[in-house]
Amino acid sequence: MTAQTPIPDDVREYVHDIARRARVAARQLALLTRAEKDAALGALADAVEAAAPHVVDANREDLERGRSRGLAENLLDRLTLDEARVRTVADALRQVAALPDPVGEVVRGSTLANGLQIRQVRVPMGVVGMIYEARPNVTVDAAGLGLKSGNAVILRGGSAAASTNARLVSLMRAALEAHGLSPDAVNLLSEGGHDAGRALMTARGLVDLVIPRGGASLIRTVVTESTVPVIETGVGNCHVYVDAAADPGMAVRIVTNSKTHRTSVCNAAESLLVHRRVAGTVVPAILRELGAAGVTVHGDEEMEAYAEAAGVAHVPITAEDDDTEFLSLDISARVVDDLDAAIAHIQEHTSGHTEAIVTDDRAAARRFTTEVDAAAVMVNASTRFTDGGEFGFGAEIGISTQKLHARGPMALPELTTTKWVVEGDGQIR
């Protein structure tokens, strides 16, 4: 714990004032029926779609400012909204409307010996804070998922998307109001910069949950500074272990897909481990495929030798590489002595996201899935499948890499809590 610069009083008051109004709105949202919420989501979608040209105008301001400040090309790409992307974002709201409502679900219940009827019922969290980087689609997604799950949201998006976010939120607030709902269900922290984010994550009692979405350093800051409960998302140092009993062709396909299908995502593989007994037969084929896709191998001595022989770019692995989420066409690679060594290496370096084994050996698969401690453990499948959409959840807030409350892909139910409703006819103890 290090001493922090104090949060300026005016920024704290600005954030707390928004949070207090959000709490009032949250009470209204908690009472809405599914039909009412779905109708509101439809109204938001229509409003966003109808205003697409204005959203694109606002987005252009952000892009111009970003270019003049030398923002990297991939960040500019994430930031960009054209009219087609705006329509996609609006459609996502309609898809959220089509999902089942988690609120009101009875999770369990019973009648006690004394006649008390108890039931545990899903209810909204209340006020949910989201702190994220410059991806304007998250602004609309978070508002939609919040509304569907009966939560008011307070959004603190990356400053590079300030104009786009302001336009989107003002559109959605107007649509809520026109629909007879409180605009304070959706809030944007447009002032106060990082201090506003800090005031949000320390607004205990006003904010029920904060979800950071972004890179490792954003998440570390939120986890360390927050006094509001946090769900960590999205850092994935995912390993693929090719066992002695792996099907060689399957190993090549799974490693290649896990690493190269999309490199910038948290469920991409960052590390390859291969059992020594099959290294000579399977590694050359794997490295040829990775090399063809442009991957650089950060290898131990043996892996470097295989890479050299296969004509694939390689550098010596560093201790740091073992813990690095590259999010690029790089992979760390080691030959390991056996399953024990693979599990021990993963236990030491896992970020708790997704770990995969390729094997036809039932005992090895059972040991791997039991002993490896991660949100998802895969047997003979690409790491890329750890995803709310792939799992059939229909919407995803993020992928939790912590153990409390939610682990793995998070969807609407993870934005709710529960309440015990106890009904009696005069029972006392």
Next chain:
Amino acid sequence: MTAQTPIPDDVREYVHDIARRARVAARQLALLTRAEKDAALGALADAVEAAAPHVVDANREDLERGRSRGLAENLLDRLTLDEARVRTVADALRQVAALPDPVGEVVRGSTLANGLQIRQVRVPMGVVGMIYEARPNVTVDAAGLGLKSGNAVILRGGSAAASTNARLVSLMRAALEAHGLSPDAVNLLSEGGHDAGRALMTARGLVDLVIPRGGASLIRTVVTESTVPVIETGVGNCHVYVDAAADPGMAVRIVTNSKTHRTSVCNAAESLLVHRRVAGTVVPAILRELGAAGVTVHGDEEMEAYAEAAGVAHVPITAEDDDTEFLSLDISARVVDDLDAAIAHIQEHTSGHTEAIVTDDRAAARRFTTEVDAAAVMVNASTRFTDGGEFGFGAEIGISTQKLHARGPMALPELTTTKWVVEGDGQIR
């Protein structure tokens, strides 16, 4: 966030060293079958019971030190273990053995369109820290619940119970070792004082969860300083609202039982609200019963007048009283205009534990249970029923008043997380 005194390096290293050994032990625990864990629990119970005289000796040291330091009588009582209480503590371990094992439970699962078989399985948290006050039974309970749920525990008990805790933990560690298990499954922070507690709650990556059990100030400290995920427990500013449609006799019984059955517990009522329309008929009878039990009423003007007329001790209510968990023979009491006023008052002052309404009006009950935001909402039942034992959970770690992960009475499943196991035959995206 205020600047903290740094944790001394030697204390941090002491705690981290214990946590690292606990992590190794946790991996062993995670692989044990239910039969193995139940046998170990039996061995712990036998060891504690057989050593009862030694435990009582150690406890005598704590009691003598406590008396010489002027510890309050009720704290000395909580601290005291005689041989009968030691046997009760040992029996609690046997009762935990008899409970179902949460580990391995398949929470949900499906086969995806591409043939991937996914299932969400309960697994242990890993290493769980408990920070609590001078109640030696918690030391044994926490070890037992940890073992049953496959978690290693690190205990930081109140210093007033230092000798008793040291004896109990050393007994349990020896019993684990004699049983072929790692003694590092159960650990006590006996050095480093409060700094050890602080090192525990900031040992991110080594400790998976910290549960504080104790008074409001202990819990506030842990929640504010911890960077490890926390589950808050046990502060209960519980209200009973007597509605216009309440059965008067039932109202008297429920208010009296909620307030006086046991005053020192978190599910005791601390606040009474009565609908104005029935105040004249129901309040005198309620206050007579409370007065007979020795309760002092902290009343608004009307309540003071009723108390005066009934010859019941009373003082004027202060703004602070509305937020006070008395844990004593005191109750704050107000007459309210209607159900709306009652709900608004509770929303403002609830600690999120248990809130009760007494009414025969279905619509009022429905509004109350829907609109009041607390771990448990009761209709026509005493607040004292919010309890793991009463709910049939068989064991209780504490009562969560937060919304993340667990809300209300926590038992064995709340000491677990889940893992997605995904099995394929070569699927890629």
